[in-house]
Amino acid sequence: MKNPPQTRRQFFSTTTAVAAASAVLPARPVNAVQGGSHSKTIKTDVLVCGGGCAGTAAALAAARRGAKVLLVEKAPFAGGIITSVGLPYFDGIAHITTRRVVVRGIALELLSKSGVCAPDAQTVAKHNPTIPNTFEFKLLLDRLFQEHSQNLSVLFNSFVCGVQTQGDRITSVTVANKDGMVSIQPKVVIDCTGDGDVAAWAGAPYEQNAEVQPLTLHFRIGNVHSEPNLSALCRAALLAAQERGELPFYYGPGVMFLFAKNEVYVHGVRVPANPTNAADLSRAEMQGRADAHAMFRAWKKDVPGFSEAYFQEAYPWIGVRESRRILGEHVLTEDDLMTSRRFDDAVATGCWYLDLHPNKTTLNGANDFDPKKVQPEPYDIPYRSLLPQKVANLLVAGRCHSATRGAHASTRVTVTAMAMGEAAGVAGALSCKKGGVPQEISGLKLREILSGVGAGPFTDA
Ligand SMILES: Cc1cc2nc3c(=O)[nH]c(=O)nc-3n(C[C@H](O)[C@H](O)[C@H](O)COP(=O)(O)OP(=O)(O)OC[C@H]3O[C@@H](n4cnc5c(N)ncnc54)[C@H](O)[C@@H]3O)c2cc1C
Known part of the structure; x- marks a missing residue:
């Protein structure tokens, strides 16, 4: 389905929030931010919105090419889905x-x-390696950003909530954070928000x-004793819980001893929703939280290995697999992928x-087909699939x-998103020197530069 409100802009007004707050707080200080105005303005070459898989790579790549970069992320850390x-x-x-x-780089x-x-x-x-610790991954990204602090700034806890345009250019992006409403005026924007x-x-x-695609909350359960047939027992317990009306959908059961011998990491929650609708999200x-706990209770009740288990924690956000897909200069197709079509x-x-x-519920695996x-x-991902139509100083990645x-069901995975982010970051930095129009950057030249830093598309050479 083509989404009709394609030219919708999000204008965030502070008026209501400030008015509501003033009813319960003491008198505002004299320099308080007034509803609708910006508390400060920041100018930058490249603005990267979203510090996930694609955004982290984009910010680092643009900074390494010498551009002045600002990375804005709504979470208090980078890494996105990871x-x-x-x-x-x-x-x-x-x-x-x-x-x-x-994928190198x-x-x-x-x-x-x-x-x-x-x-x-x-x-x-393994073809799908895992990192040993997601907290240490946050530290790693912090360290890499700090190593580039001369020209790379990071704003965490900062939600991109509005875009101002003039003609075909983005003139500023509004971010809400503890400074208030901040106006960021970039030469080029790289949209790595996942949702576009x-x-x-x-x-x-x-x-x-x-x-x-459905949304999934990941969670971890501690003090689990491994036993033969654990997966089969867990699956049977979930089926029983579903029959009792305690669990709408699930997949897998996706129970894995990934981080420790007595702790399971679970990705089996399955929630149909529209992730670009705030109320539905x-x-x-x-x-997601209710289902995660229902799964835990079902295992505690029916699976002996869980008798002493405790619900350790769920990660802060439910994960979104799919939402907006930008219509770019080239729309990558299943056929492009399955025939490994080559792009210059x-x-x-x-x-x-x-x-x-x-x-819906799928038993054993995540899909209902043979992967x-x-x-x-x-397969190749062309530069043109990172170039949106109608907006001149914008790139998308991830x-x-x-x-x-x-x-997209293939290109959405973590490393592929990072590879796109790196390419967009280099393109963003290059285009700042050329009037901030990424469309004017030659994809061939970009490919050459990426190859020079050990990144870009795979070749057998
Ligand atoms: C539950 C689940 C399981 C998955 N399993 C796998 C798997 O096993 N293997 C695999 O490789 N891939 C998997 N994926 C897919 C993959 O992880 C993502 O598609 C990938 O992270 C995409 O990278 P990205 O940078 O586009 O998005 P993300 O990594 O999600 O990054 C987007 C970032 O933008 C930020 N953001 C969003 N909106 C705003 C805003 N308005 N203002 C500021 N910041 C914003 C977010 O906080 C986030 O940090 C899974 C996805 C989900 C949801």
């Missing part, structure tokens, strides 16, 4: 059977700095299916299967880049 949803997988780094590394740097492989690894032990918030609010055309957060302006490589979760049947060989729903 740290806020607690997903430790580096999927898309390597070929599924040969385990040959197909910042993604491989982060994996090796997490202690998983050598910096110049040609192969990895900036692009959509700036008027770039996009698609969002009426039904998108809030409903999904509550449903390829700037990244993907290799994950077309991993589309359905909005092997939709497993592409490593989950919101330009792809059909089917292709």
Whole structure:
């Protein structure tokens, strides 16, 4: 479905919030921010919105090319899905059977700095390696940002909530944080919000299916005793809970001893929702928490290995797999992926299967099809799929880049998002020197530069 309100802008007014607060707080100080005005203005070359997989790589890549960069992230830390949803997988780094590394650059740097492989690894032990600790990943990203603090600034706890345009250019992006409403005036914006918030609010055309992939809250349970058939017992307990009306949907059961021998990490929650609708997203957060605890209670009741278990914690946010997909200069298709179509302006490589979760319970695995049947060989992602239409000084990277729903089911994985982010970061830095128009950057030239720093698309050479 094409989404009709393609030119909608989000204008956030402080009037209501300030008025409500003044009813319960003592008199405001004289320099209080008045409703609707900005408390400060920041100018930068490159503004990266969203510090997840794509945004982290974009910010680092742009800073390493010498641009003045500001990274804005709504969480108090970077890492996106890895740290806020607690997903430790580096999927898309390597070929599924040969385990040959197909994405290098910042993604491989982060994996090796997490202690998983050598910096110049040609192969990895598993095609889908995991990092050992998601908190330490936050520290790693903090350290890398601090190493570039001369020209890279970071604003955490900062929500991008509005975009102002003039003609086909973004003139400023409004961010809400503890400084109040902050106006950021960039030369170029890289939208790495996953949901394409900036692009959509700036008027770039996009698609969002009426039904998108389900949302999932990840959680961990401590003091679990492993036993033979644990997965099968867990699955039976969930089926019974579902029959009792205690659990609407689930998949898997996705119970894994990933971080410690007596602790399970669970990704089995499945909540259908519209993640770009604030009320529905809030409903999904509550449903996710309720379902996670229902799963825990079912196992505690029916699975002996859980008799002494405790609910350790769920990660702060429910994870969003799919929302807006920007309609770019090239819309990457399933056919492009499955035929490994080559593009002259390829700037990244993907290799994950077309991993589309359905909005229903699936037993055993996450999908209701055979992943092997939709497993592409490593494929090219062209620069043009990072270039939105109609907005001149904007790039997108990660989950919101330009792809059909089917292709996006593959390109959405963590490492592929990082590879796109790195390419967008370099392009953003380059375009600042050329009037802030990424469309005028040659994809071929960009590819050459990426290759010069050991990044860009995979070649067998
Ligand atoms: C539950 C779940 C399980 C998954 N499992 C896997 C898996 O096993 N392997 C795999 O490789 N991939 C998996 N994925 C897919 C993959 O993790 C994501 O698609 C990937 O993180 C995309 O990277 P991104 O940078 O586009 O988005 P993200 O990593 O989500 O980053 C987006 C960032 O933008 C920030 N942001 C959003 N809106 C705003 C705003 N308005 N203002 C400021 N900041 C904002 C967010 O806080 C976030 O940090 C999974 C996804 C989910 C949801």
